[in-house]
Amino acid sequence: MTSNTITPILLQLLCFFIYISRAQSGVGVNWGTKASYPLSPSIVVNLLKSNGIDKVRIFDADPLVLQALSGSNIKVTLGIPDFMLQGLNFSLKAAENWVHDNVTRYVDTGVHLQ
Numbered sequence: 001m002t003s004n005t006i007t008p009i010l011l012q013l014l015c016f017f018i019y020i021s022r023a024q025s026g027v028g029v030n031w032g033t034k035a036s037y038p039l040s041p042s043i044v045v046n047l048l049k050s051n052g053i054d055k056v057r058i059f060d061a062d063p064l065v066l067q068a069l070s071g072s073n074i075k076v077t078l079g080i081p082d083f084m085l086q087g088l089n090f091s092l093k094a095a096e097n098w099v100h101d102n103v104t105r106y107v108d109t110g111v112h113l114q
């Protein structure tokens with residue numbers, strides 16, 4: 001790796017707040033995508049896998065991020081941005097539509113939404 005590629009990686013890693021789940025084994029990270037030089041999602045997924053990270057928390061339903069995670073066997077906790085909460089809280093149908101429109105296509109058969 002050259003220093004040109006290492007700098008964005010370090011910036012992106014600064015956005016990772018590593019947490020260790022006490023209830024389950026394994027290491028998960030929060031994946032924030034607000035970086036000066038964001039890495040391509042497929043590179044991040046490869047970094048996660050090569051470091052044995054099997055859980056990730058993301059903060060919105062970014063299609064490119066979800067596409068990269070799809071089929072990776074990494075467990076994903078998907079956050080909903082604050083500004084969307086009121087709209088999704090408005091009705092069960094609105095929440096179901098959001099999941100259908102933004103999440104369903106990336107979920108492998110047999111994976112459970114919680």
Ligand SMILES: *[C@@H]1O[C@H](CO)[C@@H](O)[C@H](O)[C@H]1NC(C)=O
Nearest residue numbers: 082084085086087088089090
């Ligand atoms: C969601 O709806 C419930 C019941 O209508 C309400 O008590 C709660 O404050 C709402 N939350 C948000 C984030 O809008």
Ligand SMILES: *[C@@H]1O[C@H](CO)[C@@H](O)[C@H](O)[C@H]1NC(C)=O
Nearest residue numbers: 060061062063097098101102
């Ligand atoms: C998700 O779906 C809703 C409509 O159900 C849409 O308004 C919203 O922009 C979509 N995208 C994201 C990233 O949440």
